[in-house]
Amino acid sequence: xxxxxxxxxxxxxxxxxxxxxxxxxxxxxxxxxxxxxxxxxxxxxxxxxxxxxxxxxxxxxxxxxxxxxxxxxxxxxxxxxxxxxxxxxxxxxxxxxxxxxxxxxxxxxxxxxxxxxxxxxxxxxxxxxxxxxxxxxxxxxxxxxxxxxxxxxxxxxxxxxxxxxxxxxxxxxxxxxxxxxxxxxxxxxxxxxxxxxxxxxxxxxxxxxxxxxxxxxxxxxxxxxxxxxxxxxxxxxxxxxxxxxxxxxxxxxxxxxxxxxxxxxxxxxxxxxxxxxxxxxxxxxxxxxxxxxxxxxxxxxxxxxxxxxxxxxxxxxxxxxxxxxxxxxxxxxxxxxxxxxxxxxxxxxxxxxxxxxxxxxxxxxxxxxxxxxxxxxxxxxxxxxxxxxxxxxxxxxx
Amino acid sequence: xxxxxxxxxxxxxxxxxxxxxxxxxxxxxxxxxxxxxxxxxxxxxxxxxxxxxxxxxxxxxxxxxxxxxxxxxxxxxxxxxxxxxxxxxxxxxxxxxxxxxxxxxxxxxxxxxxxxxxxxxxxxxxxxxxxxxxxxxxxxxxxxxxxxxxxxxxxxxxxxxxxxxxxxxxxxxxxxxxxxxxxxxxxxxxxxxxxxxxxxxxxxxxxxxxxxxxxxxxxxxxxxxxxxxxxxxxxxxxxxxxxxxxxxxxxxxxxxxxxxxxxxxxxxxxxxxxxxxxxxxxxxxxxxxxxxxxxxxxxxxxxxxxxxxxxxxxxxxxxxxxxxxxxxxxxxxxxxxxxxxxxxxxxxxxxxxxxxxxxxxxxxxxxxxxxxxxxxxxxxxxxxxxxxxxxxxxxxxxxxxxxxxxxxxxxxxxxxxxxxxxxxxxxxxxxxxxxxxxxxxxxxxxxxxxxxxxxxxxxxxxxxxxxxxxxxxxx
Numbered sequence: 001x002x003x004x005x006x007x008x009x010x011x012x013x014x015x016x017x018x019x020x021x022x023x024x025x026x027x028x029x030x031x032x033x034x035x036x037x038x039x040x041x042x043x044x045x046x047x048x049x050x051x052x053x054x055x056x057x058x059x060x061x062x063x064x065x066x067x068x069x070x071x072x073x074x075x076x077x078x079x080x081x082x083x084x085x086x087x088x089x090x091x092x093x094x095x096x097x098x099x100x101x102x103x104x105x106x107x108x109x110x111x112x113x114x115x116x117x118x119x120x121x122x123x124x125x126x127x128x129x130x131x132x133x134x135x136x137x138x139x140x141x142x143x144x145x146x147x148x149x150x151x152x153x154x155x156x157x158x159x160x161x162x163x164x165x166x167x168x169x170x171x172x173x174x175x176x177x178x179x180x181x182x183x184x185x186x187x188x189x190x191x192x193x194x195x196x197x198x199x200x201x202x203x204x205x206x207x208x209x210x211x212x213x214x215x216x217x218x219x220x221x222x223x224x225x226x227x228x229x230x231x232x233x234x235x236x237x238x239x240x241x242x243x244x245x246x247x248x249x250x251x252x253x254x255x256x257x258x259x260x261x262x263x264x265x266x267x268x269x270x271x272x273x274x275x276x277x278x279x280x281x282x283x284x285x286x287x288x289x290x291x292x293x294x295x296x297x298x299x300x301x302x303x304x305x306x307x308x309x310x311x312x313x314x315x316x317x318x319x320x321x322x323x324x325x326x327x328x329x330x331x332x333x334x335x336x337x338x339x340x341x342x343x344x345x346x347x348x349x350x351x352x353x354x355x356x357x358x359x360x361x362x363x364x365x366x367x368x369x370x371x372x373x374x375x376x377x378x379x380x381x382x383x384x385x386x387x388x389x390x391x392x393x394x395x396x397x398x
Numbered sequence: 399x400x401x402x403x404x405x406x407x408x409x410x411x412x413x414x415x416x417x418x419x420x421x422x423x424x425x426x427x428x429x430x431x432x433x434x435x436x437x438x439x440x441x442x443x444x445x446x447x448x449x450x451x452x453x454x455x456x457x458x459x460x461x462x463x464x465x466x467x468x469x470x471x472x473x474x475x476x477x478x479x480x481x482x483x484x485x486x487x488x489x490x491x492x493x494x495x496x497x498x499x500x501x502x503x504x505x506x507x508x509x510x511x512x513x514x515x516x517x518x519x520x521x522x523x524x525x526x527x528x529x530x531x532x533x534x535x536x537x538x539x540x541x542x543x544x545x546x547x548x549x550x551x552x553x554x555x556x557x558x559x560x561x562x563x564x565x566x567x568x569x570x571x572x573x574x575x576x577x578x579x580x581x582x583x584x585x586x587x588x589x590x591x592x593x594x595x596x597x598x599x600x601x602x603x604x605x606x607x608x609x610x611x612x613x614x615x616x617x618x619x620x621x622x623x624x625x626x627x628x629x630x631x632x633x634x635x636x637x638x639x640x641x642x643x644x645x646x647x648x649x650x651x652x653x654x655x656x657x658x659x660x661x662x663x664x665x666x667x668x669x670x671x672x673x674x675x676x677x678x679x680x681x682x683x684x685x686x687x688x689x690x691x692x693x694x695x696x697x698x699x700x701x702x703x704x705x706x707x708x709x710x711x712x713x714x715x716x717x718x719x720x721x722x723x724x725x726x727x728x729x730x731x732x733x734x735x736x737x738x739x740x741x742x743x744x745x746x747x748x749x750x751x752x753x754x755x756x757x758x759x760x761x762x763x764x765x766x767x768x769x770x771x772x773x774x775x776x777x778x779x780x781x782x783x784x785x786x787x788x789x790x791x792x793x794x795x796x797x798x799x800x801x802x803x804x805x806x807x808x809x810x811x812x813x814x815x816x817x818x819x820x821x822x823x824x825x826x827x828x829x830x831x832x833x834x835x836x837x838x839x840x841x842x843x844x845x846x847x848x849x850x851x852x853x854x855x856x857x858x859x860x861x862x863x864x865x866x867x868x869x870x871x872x873x
Contacts, residue, residue, distance in 0.1 A: 010678055070399055070437065071674050097535035098400045101682030102779075145686075177761055178778030179677065181687040181743050210755070222755035224676040224782075356865060357776070363866050364773040366690035389871045 002130035003049050003239075005063040005137045006123060006154060009100075009147030010072045011172050012139040013065055014224065017076045018232035019139070020061045023050050024086050025332070026236055032330035033296055042329045045241035051086065052129050059086045062130065064122045066154070068111055068146045069099040092126065094119050100145025104186040105374035107149020108193075115150075120157055127162075135166030138198075142190045143174035143183035152193040159197035169198045170235070173205040173350060182367050184358035189376070191351075192384035195391065202341075204231050205350060233332065237339045242292055242325035285398040286311050286344035288321040294337050295330035301338075313398045348395045355388050399437035400537035402668065402681070403529045404469045405557060408503075408510075408550025410575050411543040412471055412478045413653060418542070418661035419467050419490055425665060428788045429673070435462045438672040442468055444492075444532055456532060466492045468532065470525045472557075474514055474549045475502040495529060497521050503548025507589040508830035508837075510552020511596075518553075522560060530565065538569040538681045540664060541601075545593045546577035546586030555596035562600050569681060571667075572601045573660060576732070576806060578610040579813075585823050587813040588838075594810070595841040598848060602685050604696050605663065606803065607731045612656035618728065619655075619704050662787070663699055663731065666795040669749055670783040677754070679747060679781030687779040688743045688799045694851060697797045698736060700729040705790070717752065717792065721760035724796040725768065732806060739802035740859045741770045745779040750792030752782060771855060772863045801859075804852040811845055 007016030027046045031039035051059035061080070065088060067073045073093050080087045094115065100107040127133050136158055140151035151169070158167050171190070174183045194201060209230050213222045217230070289311070293301050307318040331337050361367070362381055372378070406415030426439050435445040435457065443465040447455040457463055467490045473479045476498050483491065497518055503510040530536050539561055543550030561570050574597065577586040597604050670679040689695045702723040724746070727735040748757060757780055770777050787793050817823065818838065827833050 014676070069678075069680065071678060075674055098537055099678075099680045099682065101680060101686045103682075103686050145683075175758065177758070177765070177776045179780055180683075181774065181777045181779045210758070214755070219755075221753045223753040227754070356868065359868055360866055361773045366773055367686075369692055370686055370689075385869055386871065389869050393871050 001049065001132050001134035002062055003134060003137050004123065004126045004130065005050070005061070005139065006066065007063060007076075008066050008138065008140040008151045008154065009144055010067065011141035011144065012147050012151070013067055013072050013076045015170070015172070015228050015231055016063060016065070016139050017079055018225075018228040019235050020050065020063065020080070020086060021083065022229070022232040022236040022332070023240065024059065026240060028085070029332055030330075032328075032335065034328040034330075039329060042241050042327070048131075049239070049241075052089075060089050061086060061092075062126055063088060063092060064119070064126055065093040066095075066119055066146075066150065067093075067099075068096045068107070068150070070095045070097070089126075092122065094122055100149060102143075102180050102182060102186070103145045103370055103374065104149040104152075104182075104189045105371040105376035107145045107147075107151070108153045108189070109149075109375040111146070111150050112153030116153075116157060119154060120161065123154075123158070124161075133165065135168065135199075136162070137168050137170065139170045140190075141172040141174065142187040143172075143180045144186065147172075148186045148190040152190050152197075155194055156197045166199050167197070168200045168202060169194055170202045170204070173203055173207075175206045175210070176353070179206075182370070184354050184361060185367065185371070185381070187354050188358045188384045188388055189380070191391075192387040195387060202235075203347060204234070234339065237294065237331045237337055238292060238341060240294075240327075240331060241329075242294070242327045284345040285313055286321065286342055287313060287316065287398065288343045289323070290341040291322075291324045292339040292341070293324065293326045295328065295334060296336045298326040298328055298336075301326075345395050345398060348392060351388065351395075352392050355385065355392065359385060399441060400535045400671070400681070401441050401468060401533035402538040402540055403526075403533070403536065404442070404467070404540045404542065404664075405472065405526075406469060407472045407541065407543040407554035407557065408547055409473065409475070409478045409544075410547065411541075411550045411554065412473055412482060414542050414573070414575075414657045414660045415469065415471070416482050416485075416487060417654065417657040418664050419469065419487055421658065421661045421665055422467075423465070423487075423490065425788050429785055433462050435459060439465070440534075441668065441672045444468060458534075465490060468529055470495045470497070470522075470529055472497045472518075472522070472549070472553060474499040474510065474553065476500055495525050497525060503552060504826075505546075505583050505585055505589065506548045506826055506830070507552040507555075507585075507592045508827040508833045510548040510550075510554070511556045511592070512552075512830050512832040514549070514553050515556035519556075519560065522557065523564060526561070526564065530568075536565070536568050538571055539565070541570065541572045542660075542664075543572070544575040544577075545590040546575075546581055546583050547589060550575075551589040551593040555593045555600070558596055558600035569685060570600065570602045571681070571684075572597060572604045573664065574604055574606050575660075576606050576608045576810070578608050579809070585817075585826070587810065587817050588823070588827065590810055591814045591841045591845060592837065594807075594848075595844040598693060598844050602695060603689065605699055605731075605797075606696055606806065607660060607663075607699070608733055608806070609656065611731050611733055612659050614728070615659060615704065615731075616655045622704065659701065659731065662701060663795065666701065666747060666749065666787070666793060667797075669785060669787075670747055670781040673783050673785035675781065675783035675785075677780060677782040679745075679779070679783075683779070683781075684745065684797070688745055688797060690742055690774070690799070691851075693848060694742065694799060696803045697799055698734050698803060699731045699798075700724050700726075700796045701731070702729055702794050702796075703790075704729070717756055718760055718763070720792070720794050721746075721764060724794050725764060732803065734800070734802035734806065736798045736800040736802045737768060739769070739800050739804070740855055741768055741774075741777060742799040742801070742855065743774060743777040743779065744768075744770075744799070745781070745797040747781045747783070747795040747797070748792065749783045749794075750786030750790065751784075752792050754782065757782065769859055772858055772861065775863060801852045801856050804849060804856070807845060807849050807852075811842070811849065814842070 007013045027043050054060050065073050073095050077088055140147035142148050209227050213219045213226050219226050303324050306322050312318055312321045406412045422442055445457045446464045446466050447457055448464045471479050479498050543554030545551050671681050702720045723729050725737050
């Protein structure tokens, strides 16, 4: 089952590169304790999901790179080619000359419609290359203009054209203290739009990942490269092949298929590192959790703690809300590793903070003229606020 | 990648412009070792095959043949432009992109704006259109001028309306040199006031600079270099902007060193748009982030470390010091004290080997001592460009939208009123066709309204920040 990745904007493209790199280098890393046959199945499954084959054997990432200005895409393409291990497709990029200026309205209302055909056509070509297509992985930031605005537009289009395929958006939550001054406006517009068209939002907060780099990894001068590599590592350990409880003989066919039995009007997933597993869960109610275990001793690992009903809501029992996937094949250099993907109240505070800041700014009408210039009116802002307040309220009521 | 066109108007504008092109060439020469015409260079330069006669000589890729500045040079006297065209940069300018006259504007805004404006409107339009045609994707016009004289002030601001009408989608960034208190041009208050109205109405973004600040910065640099304690050495092959013990080079012209600072400002402003980095910042992001309301588009700039403005090897000081200095009033290019006024927004544009953690650490450190407006408590816009300025390891440009510009405008108004009340020299203006008393009164209203806006914001300083009641949702 193949996944097509859409990388949008500077952030999306920088991260996308690290993700494919991490996936492939894990695929090539030592098989650890699992058998040779199993390792080969793992490698084949990984390859099929994320890469297509080329004549000379160099895997090509199943990805479409989109940015409104050329510098980052050029860098990304050359970094991939330099690795010698894999590369991006020659014609897999869509680029323009002038960026979106950190303006969600520009990304959504100007670039979106203008380049809709070209971008969707590139995506379609990539989907057609898949023997068995399972869904989209869309990488974007919320704070800027292209990832956020154009990302929201593209996701909407994907919803229209591929209503039965899964769309998972990987959202980068900006640092609390400004990378971009209008980041809160861009964020609320992005989130409210994605809620209508995305199936799952996988969130990484820059602040949180930064802390991992600083405190857990002791990196002194942290660069975006470091941050993106940590992100890619986490994503890799979620996406690489695993077995589900039911079928122990085939690698799980649906890599994005975190089976949402439940259809509440929201789906937000917070990030959690491998290290801090359930430290905070006692304070947060979860809708659903997924634990992925890789490497040594996975069969004997005790996950009973995750089945505690106290962690979950009253309307979804642990037996339905909790899943565990395993594989004996180790991930990257780690003898054992675990990942927790969680849909819980963890995101309420960051979301509430962003909505609050955006609201304060909106009350003064600061910067609004920059959005109305391109067709995003005050009512659109109000709609976004309303929709996100509902999300916050829903999560609080879990 | 986009292109920008520089329009340099008047004596001041052209002298600064000349310094800018010199530094830009040096910067690109240092970065682009292979001599290939790439997108970074194309932002400010065309690649031309000079053997081709007429217009067809543009080359878009491949080896650099002959670089031509994307510039339009305008002056109503010939002296400065002629000197440029006879100097070392003569081949960089396209001789067809000049508009000159011989009589000058007599330090009279009205002559520059009304007389020369109407006289040269068509030519101006033609040259601008030509330079736009040479661009694949024109993003920005950079206008460089002074406010106190006649040509830069009058014709320079006339241009703004032309640009707005003809190229409404292209940004207009104006670098304006404001007159100092002891300016020797008597009518400079009139010229500045009349020019301000145009800046208020037709510029997207203004970077006000005054000569006194530039002079103070040069003095500081000289002090630093001559103190000898830091073990400075002059770099070989350099256009020295300051001097050291053994090698004393006279400034070629008295304003050279000061103009270099402004030139550096423009280079640093555009570096993240031209070169790669882990967090890019394009020119359209400057306006988007730093202009919360259309009329409040005046940005105070500061460049640190100071030694990046010279060609002298000074061992780099601690990185954090660079950030602290950016907020000190001694480093501003305008006489202003942002630390003790109210920030509406602030941008930090970093070049060189600086990472996101350095940026964050310093923002956290400096935040408590700065006051931000209630609705923009975390109003920081940041960018990281990997390419440092030539010969240095890192640099920082801080752009602040801050109420500290208010005193500059208030002084301008006061100096204006002193003259205007006595009607001194007014007849020089009123005798120009198209100029009436209303021009003056409208200009004063415009400036007063602007000052009023800053006043209102200042009253909110020191008030506790309250979170506004949020929308309540029925579940």
